[in-house]
Amino acid sequence: MSSESKRERRFVDDREAGNQLWQYVKNLSPEAIAQLSKPQSPEVSSIMERNIIGLLGSLPSEHFEVTVTTNREHLGRLLASAIVSGYFLRNAEQRLDFEQRLHNLDGDRSE
Structure with missing residues (x-):
């Protein structure tokens, strides 16, 4: 696998991981967000x-x-x-x- 392909794959993996975090945060209840924010x-x-x-x-x-x-x-x-x-x-x-x-x-x- 070329270094360019590895970098592209890593970028996609990082982006997917970020999306999973974003999905998790979006699914938190308002009460949980309020508690975590204070x-x-x-x-x-x-x-x-x-x-x-x-x-x-x-x-x-x-x-x-x-x-x-x-x-x-x-x-x-x-x-x-x-x-x-x-x-x-x-x-x-x-x-x-x-x-x-x-x-x-x-x-x-x-x-």
Whole structure:
């Protein structure tokens, strides 16, 4: 198989995988989307906001009218980065909650 054919096949596979993800997201209930879209804590919202501002650039909007233009591929990468950051922060948030509960449980036992 030529390298060109391999690249074309990989592109088709990637596109099909993306379509499967899109189909999954489209089939989620509105309640599930709402739950997945809202961070559990204001700290996570703040971190995500700072992260996205850092990715896009941090010119203050009160002094500049900022318009961001990009192509589809770069927008996809930005979205992927935001998703990965969101998963990371959600895992960190869950771990912190777990550790705090464990610490409280240990404190209750020692009393």
